[in-house]
Amino acid sequence: MTRIRHQSLDCSPGCAVEATLQLIDGKWKGVILYHLLQGTLRFNAIRKRLPNITQRMLTTQLRELERDGFVLRTVYPEVPPKVEYSLTPRGRTLEPVILALKAWGDEHTEFRHGREACADHDEILTSAAKRTK
Amino acid sequence: MTRIRHQSLDCSPGCAVEATLQLIDGKWKGVILYHLLQGTLRFNAIRKRLPNITQRMLTTQLRELERDGFVLRTVYPEVPPKVEYSLTPRGRTLEPVILALKAWGDEHTEFRHGREACADHDEILTSAAKRTK
DNA sequence: CTGTATCCCGGCCGATACTG
């Protein structure tokens, strides 16, 4: 681990932009935050929404988000284990950023056919046996 | 080159977020776009504003931004060469996104001392001869 | 269910040198 990488920011007025980007990089954080924006989710609930993420990656990203103070991790001491993830107040401050990203994506990306393909992604993935792709 | 990488998006409602992030990743694109928001800039002018970027990286990133239709590259056939970069109309549509990033960074990041250190970065860099750094 | 531990590959990205 050690997660070093937030170093070497340039320092122009643009550094704020860069700094923000560093916090939501990692290929998955943005999407995770987006889903968390809509409410508390359990580990596997997030996985369902991120068909292509691996366990390892999800754990890693969530740990970083937690470390950065964006996400609250709540462990219920019971078996089977139950862990819930939710946004902290600080995490919620990212809402405008995430929504801006979402809005732009909705407006300007064209995977028209992807639309309906998305609909049943959880069914597809529920049984990972298929691997039709 | 070949710049493949925009594949394997997940496909949930969050895919729009992910798709957008893919376009401004690369560690530098966000900042480049930010500076370009403020007007047309020449190659070295951008470099001045990105103290830590290398020639190679700047070229690469600009090429990708151009390929994605965000940036217009104008070459003036004269010697010494002069190349200007500016945002396309499509590039300008990213303004809300970039500004959201900037706003959050200004609000929530703490490199207090960086403030004034940033102030005169252009003077420092104007004459690259100094190399005071 | 929710992780952690290993292995390891691909490619991002930096350093450096050369060109029109």
Place this chain on the structure above:
DNA sequence: CAGTATCGGCCGGGATACAG
């Protein structure tokens, strides 16, 4: 001035297996 070419390290992140 504005690039291109080449080499290489490092680490992001995927696959897989194991654990509480």
